[in-house]
Amino acid sequence: MTNAIVRPVREALLRAAGSRDLRRRTPAGVRYDATAPGTDTIYYLSPDESSPSGGIRVIYRHVDLLNAAGLKAAVLHEKPGFRVGWFANDTRVLAARDVTLGRSDLLVVPEFYGPGLAALPPAVRKVIFNQNAYQTFSRVPFGATGPGAPYAAVAGLQALLTVSEDNAALLRHAFPALPTHIARVVVDERVFHPGSAPAGRRIGYMPRRRAEEQEQLLHILRARGVLDGWELTPIDGLGEAQTAEALRGCAVFLSFSEREGFGLPPAEAMASGAYVVGFTGLAGRDFFDPAFCTPVAEADLLAFAVAVEQILGRDPATLAAAGQAASKEILSRYHEEGLRADLLAFYATLR
Structure with missing residues (x-):
């Protein structure tokens, strides 16, 4: 009898949650006037999300770099007056309802809005910015x-x-008829860089990622005495500068990336001088080089535990040297000048 009552309630709650998610994935109302020539502006739609989000940080950075390069660009939020506040910015931000696009304008739409793309004006020129x-x-x-x-x-x-x-x-395999371009991620060297003093015996990780596997891994490590003398440092809900400071204090970072667009946390950890071990999240294969970190096969908990145990037993100077090499590699590849070049080359193809 209890199951007969609980099951319909659970199913109703799941349907309600699904409906809420679909509403969130419907983009803000965008107006388009086919008779207007437009202003040659690149408009980036963005969710009104106030908590830290790497994807929205990337959108703001694109708009900043495009404007600095002489192209006109703006972030479009649904709520008038909304602006992300967890990192310092003076990005050009507009409310979608205050803008009417014309023929020369371009609308850049995050993949998050995939289920709601039909709500956008058909005639407006569009780019899907697929960050995952x-x-x-x-x-x-x-x-x-x-x-x-x-x-x-x-x-x-x-x-x-x-x-x-x-x-x-x-994306090229799934949608061969659509041109697909890359605009690299930036790991800001002004924020993420090694510290002036050696990192302590601290192990950093992002607690919301693959939480169940984290628990299992930490149980195994503790049971074997591997964590003795080490401090666990969960990094969560912090602003950009605070996250960087926390990472600089960690000698080792555990990566729990999963099916990522890029995988910023381990890249930022490397840039900050930490030795990274763990899952690549697939996209992290772009930069997880065994010369200075330890990638672990997807979902292989045993391999993860063995790797961490081996790494924590290494000489601290050896770990620090590898962390420095990782930082140098990440910062030399994922920088603003490279992204600026990527963006200008891409948008030149759409003019």
């Missing part, structure tokens, strides 16, 4: 859509833009 190809089909049911969903039926779609070689390969 593994989320492309989220809330896009196979049985209720046609071949090439969610992009095949999107009028005005010019190209796909993504953030890693890994994701570009997947």
